[in-house]
Amino acid sequence: MANTLRQRLHKIELIPYLILGLALLILAVFIIYPLSKVILNSFLVMGETTSIENLTLANFTQFFSSSLYKSAFLNTLVVGFSCVLFSCLIGIPMAYFVARTEVPFKMVFLTLGTVPLILPPFVGAYSWILLFGREGVVNYFLDTIFGFSLPDIYGAPGIVIAMTMSLYPFVFLLTYGSLLSADPYIEESATIMGASRWQAIRTITLPLVIPSIVAGALIVFIRAVGNYGVPAILGGNFYVLPTLIHFQVVGFYNLHTAGAIALVNVAMVGIAIFLSQYFTAKRSFVTISGTTQEARISHNKILKWVGVIFCAGVIFFSLLPHLTVILTSFTEGWAGTRYPTKFSLENYSRIFDIAKTPIINSLFLATSSTVVAALVGTLLAYISVRKRFLGKWILDLTVMLPFILPGIVVGVAILIGFSSGYIILIGTWMIMVVGYFIRRMPYIFRSTVASLTQIDVAVEEASTISGAPWLTTFRKVTLPLMAPGVVAGSVICFSTLMGELSTTIILYSAQWKTITVAIIEYLFSATIGPAYALGTILILLVLSAISIANRLLGRRMSQMFKMV
Amino acid sequence: MADPTKKNPSVTLSIQSLSKIFAGKDKNVKALDDVSLEVREGDLFTLLGPSGCGKTTTLRCIAGFEKPTSGEIDFLGRDYTSIPPFRRNIGMVFQSYALFPHMSIFENVAYGLKIRKTSPEEIKDRVNRMIDLVGLVDVQKRKPSELSGGQQQRIALARALVYDPQLLLLDEPLSNLDAKLRVYMREEIRRIQQQAKVTTIYVTHDQEEALAISDQIAVMHDGKVSQIGTPVEIYENPNSIPVADFIGHANFLQCSVISESNGSRVIAFPSDEKISLDFSSNEHHGLSNSEGVLFVRPERIEITPQSDTPNSLKGTVKHILYLGSLVRYFIEIFEQEVSQEVLVDQNRRVKGIQVGNKIAIIFDGKDVTIFSSDKK
Numbered sequence: 001m002a003n004t005l006r007q008r009l010h011k012i013e014l015i016p017y018l019i020l021g022l023a024l025l026i027l028a029v030f031i032i033y034p035l036s037k038v039i040l041n042s043f044l045v046m047g048e049t050t051s052i053e054n055l056t057l058a059n060f061t062q063f064f065s066s067s068l069y070k071s072a073f074l075n076t077l078v079v080g081f082s083c084v085l086f087s088c089l090i091g092i093p094m095a096y097f098v099a100r101t102e103v104p105f106k107m108v109f110l111t112l113g114t115v116p117l118i119l120p121p122f123v124g125a126y127s128w129i130l131l132f133g134r135e136g137v138v139n140y141f142l143d144t145i146f147g148f149s150l151p152d153i154y155g156a157p158g159i160v161i162a163m164t165m166s167l168y169p170f171v172f173l174l175t176y177g178s179l180l181s182a183d184p185y186i187e188e189s190a191t192i193m194g195a196s197r198w199q200a201i202r203t204i205t206l207p208l209v210i211p212s213i214v215a216g217a218l219i220v221f222i223r224a225v226g227n228y229g230v231p232a233i234l235g236g237n238f239y240v241l242p243t244l245i246h247f248q249v250v251g252f253y254n255l256h257t258a259g260a261i262a263l264v265n266v267a268m269v270g271i272a273i274f275l276s277q278y279f280t281a282k283r284s285f286v287t288i289s290g291t292t293q294e295a296r297i298s299h300n301k302i303l304k305w306v307g308v309i310f311c312a313g314v315i316f317f318s319l320l321p322h323l324t325v326i327l328t329s330f331t332e333g334w335a336g337t338r339y340p341t342k343f344s345l346e347n348y349s350r351i352f353d354i355a356k357t358p359i360i361n362s363l364f365l366a367t368s369s370t371v372v373a374a375l376v377g378t379l380l381a382y383i384s385v386r387k388r389f390l391g392k393w394i395l396d397l398t399v400m401l402p403f404i405l406p407g408i409v410v411g412v413a414i415l416i417g418f419s420s421g422y423i424i425l426i427g428t429w430m431i432m433v434v435g436y437f438i439r440r441m442p443y444i445f446r447s448t449v450a451s452l453t454q455i456d457v458a459v460e461e462a463s464t465i466s467g468a469p470w471l472t473t474f475r476k477v478t479l480p481l482m483a484p485g486v487v488a489g490s491v492i493c494f495s496t497l498m499g500e501l502s503t504t505i506i507l508y509s510a511q512w513k514t515i516t517v518a519i520i521e522y523l524f525s526a527t528i529g530p531a532y533a534l535g536t537i538l539i540l541l542v543l544s545a546i547s548i549a550n551r552l553l554g555r556r557m558s559q560m561f562k563m564v
Numbered sequence: 565m566a567d568p569t570k571k572n573p574s575v576t577l578s579i580q581s582l583s584k585i586f587a588g589k590d591k592n593v594k595a596l597d598d599v600s601l602e603v604r605e606g607d608l609f610t611l612l613g614p615s616g617c618g619k620t621t622t623l624r625c626i627a628g629f630e631k632p633t634s635g636e637i638d639f640l641g642r643d644y645t646s647i648p649p650f651r652r653n654i655g656m657v658f659q660s661y662a663l664f665p666h667m668s669i670f671e672n673v674a675y676g677l678k679i680r681k682t683s684p685e686e687i688k689d690r691v692n693r694m695i696d697l698v699g700l701v702d703v704q705k706r707k708p709s710e711l712s713g714g715q716q717q718r719i720a721l722a723r724a725l726v727y728d729p730q731l732l733l734l735d736e737p738l739s740n741l742d743a744k745l746r747v748y749m750r751e752e753i754r755r756i757q758q759q760a761k762v763t764t765i766y767v768t769h770d771q772e773e774a775l776a777i778s779d780q781i782a783v784m785h786d787g788k789v790s791q792i793g794t795p796v797e798i799y800e801n802p803n804s805i806p807v808a809d810f811i812g813h814a815n816f817l818q819c820s821v822i823s824e825s826n827g828s829r830v831i832a833f834p835s836d837e838k839i840s841l842d843f844s845s846n847e848h849h850g851l852s853n854s855e856g857v858l859f860v861r862p863e864r865i866e867i868t869p870q871s872d873t874p875n876s877l878k879g880t881v882k883h884i885l886y887l888g889s890l891v892r893y894f895i896e897i898f899e900q901e902v903s904q905e906v907l908v909d910q911n912r913r914v915k916g917i918q919v920g921n922k923i924a925i926i927f928d929g930k931d932v933t934i935f936s937s938d939k940k
Contacts (some may be wrong), residue, residue, distance in 0.1 A: 193676035
């Protein structure tokens with residue numbers, strides 16, 4: 001008897017460790033291995049063999065010698081910091097208005113304020129040219145009526161505007177969350193001690209939400225310096241690191257230089273993370289709050305109306321490019337004419353034959369990557385929350401690493417890792433699935449971790465003590481309870497993969513062209529109509545995926561994004 | 565705790581017919597219904613009642629965080645209702661303490677002084693003296709999260725008192741502490757309040773806490789003030805059944821007063837038992853004649869094994885609960901349809917009394933109040 005019991009105990013304990021081993025193997029093969037190869041390659045000149053004496057800094061010295069590299073480096077910083085600045089200027093007031101004033105339509109602002117996060121920014125980027133460009137509709141009217149025109153938005157201004165309007169929700173939503181959940185008594189205690197409204201905001205409210213603002217700003221910076229699509233469309237001769245990487249890969253197939261640029265891009269993000277950590281470390285604190293009371297709301301009528309105008313304006317401008325995409329897709333003309341001339345389905349019939357393959361490709365790649373990411377991400381999340389073992393932080397860090405890596409860097413890493421050496425996947429759909437899976441698994445991991453930490457361990461223990469072995473408990477108790485987290489993460493994973501471009505542009509091959517690649521090819525050749533028809537299809541696919549998930553989960557879109 | 569030697573017991577805070585109606589989704593909720601009370605200078609005045617009775621709403625109206633629907637709050641003759649909270653010069657300790665998590669202890673305590681543009685030297689001096697007064701050492705540089713619950717409580721108190729507020733408000737300040745610390749801290753609060761000589765409004769649902777530290781208590785129920793008085797008055801002579809029921813343990817017996825002579829009354833019970841009680845030394849005996857409810861505290865009842873004792877009620881011991889400092893007897897009196905349970909507390913076990921014994925209970929006229937039965 002005692003013997004069989006011991007055997008059973010062994011069996012129970014073994015399964016989670018087998019899974020842990022498997023998960024670590026996946027992380028090692030698909031994240032650590034390619035990244036190490038990128039680092040090694042970047043210290044070798046193309047064509048040289050791997051050996052100690054061949055190691056060189058030649059790939060990096062171009063940042064000092066080449067003006068193209070130098071300006072790309074500076075441009076990336078300018079774009080990154082400008083996006084952070086403007087996102088804060090837009091996101092923080094908006095968060096305050098929605099969380100703390102009597103602004104009407106709060107739910108509408110929250111939902112529409114989340115939409116830019118799911119819509120791929122590059123799809124709408126060209127709309128800024130159509131609207132505000134030199135030949136754009138706004139300038140046309142300004143010129144004919146007032147006799148002046150706006151400065152050219154090609155290059156930096158356009159890139160910053162397009163990115164800010166699609167990235168500000170990170171600052172908005174994170175700040176909103178922390179403004180809403182702040183202990184109202186803390187502000188009241190400042191008030192009773194004599195602090196006026198403005199003093200209380202300045203000394204109490206703002207310092208307490210700063211960690212959230214910094215977290216939002218950091219994500220904005222990471223996204224801005226790693227985005228390929230927007231500068232590719234609006235940049236012209238204005239190069240940033242991602243477009244420079246693409247240039248190296250596609251133009252020269254020089255993976256060594258591309259890897260070196262990618263490392264510089266990563267270093268930029270690394271320094272930003274370090275600075276933000278340093279900045280918030282001094283402010284780290286635990287809010288001691290057991291109150292369920294909601295934050296106090298200002299009844300000021302002026303703030304209310306200023307707020308509603310501000311929020312509505314932001315929402316309008318952030319959705320304007322995508323609305324323009326949809327509108328334009330149903331017209332003949334506009335691109336080339338002053339404004340839309342004739343409504344028709346011409347664009348859709350033009351793409352009818354060509355569009356089917358990229359759409360199917362995108363659906364296939366996004367679905368299969370999401371399934372893999374959900375499987376691995378869920379298991380990793382379970383292990384991370386429920387198991388204690390040495391070096392757990394390495395697991396957490398490795399899983400989350402791709403989240404902070406610029407998308408194009410993930411692409412370069414996967415390409416370098418699997419174009420030569422032990423595993424060769426180049427040219428297949430699998431290399432894209434690997435890239436997608438690595439890039440988006442953090443979404444599922446984090447959302448599952450969030451829902452797992454809410455489940456009391458005692459619930460699982462109750463199942464174990466009733467006689468269920470580990471696997472049964474996991475299947476019957478844990479999995480159903482964490483399912484909403486898995487589903488929410490998977491939906492975000494799927495919908496953002498449908499619009500993925502930065503990784504795709506490096507990894508795709510001719511027969512695995514995605515809908516996003518098809519769109520950007522049309523945009524490059526200035527065939528706006530078909531590009532926007534495809535863009536409209538993409539927007540509708542993504543939005544319907546999200547809204548179906550909202551129905552299923554009974555959650556709001558902004559809630560699903562809280563963990564991002 | 566009432567102190568008769570207190571000089572100049574002048575009224576500082578006066579609340580007149582305060583009402584507060586919260587607009588709800590389906591119907592409005594009347595949180596405060598015609599609340600009136602007066603607080604004397606330097607007193608510790610407690611608002612006591614179960615949750616939802618309106619005590620916190622009253623406090624938040626005094627602070628200015630809630631606007632009363634009607635009524636007046638006068639402080640030192642000034643109308644408070646039109647003054648914004650930050651101009652009222654009030655100190656307040658919140659239930660969750662609401663310490664600023666991003667500031668050190670020193671900065672927390674100094675906050676009110678900085679707002680008042682006090683000079684840095686004076687701030688330093690006063691903050692240190694106040695931290696000293698609340699009995700803490702060397703905590704100035706620490707963050708609130710590094711302190712224990714009791715220490716946070718003291719800092720919250722120091723922060724509320726440092727700028728010499730004219731009024732101190734305490735909202736269930738001890739509810740987050742464990743039982744032993746609670747007893748200790750309530751005495752500390754009393755000591756500090758006395759030392760600072762600050763008029764204080766204290767909100768609690770814990771009647772023992774209220775009895776222990778208050779000069780005056782207002783018992784609240786359903787948005788109304790049921791009774792205002794010293795702890796002794798509230799406990800010994802509650803003016804209504806809800807007050808008697810909420811404070812301590814109480815026995816209520818249906819009865820009728822059938823005759824009266826020389827301060828002595830004959831009381832009849834549903835079991836047709838009759839006892840005669842001497843009310844001559846009881847000013848609060850309640851009504852004479854007609855139906856009523858007799859109220860007596862468990863510790864004011866004697867229990868005796870002699871079930872034939874004259875002028876007593878007969879009963880059976882149902883259960884004995886040993887609580888250490890006291891022994892609680894559950895006695896069934898009257899019989900069958902009218903049977904009722906009575907609690908009797910004794911300091912020690914009464915010899916010769918076991919569960920199931922027939923016994924008798926006796927009480928004195930001076931410990932009894934009779935409420936009219938329709939006054940519930």
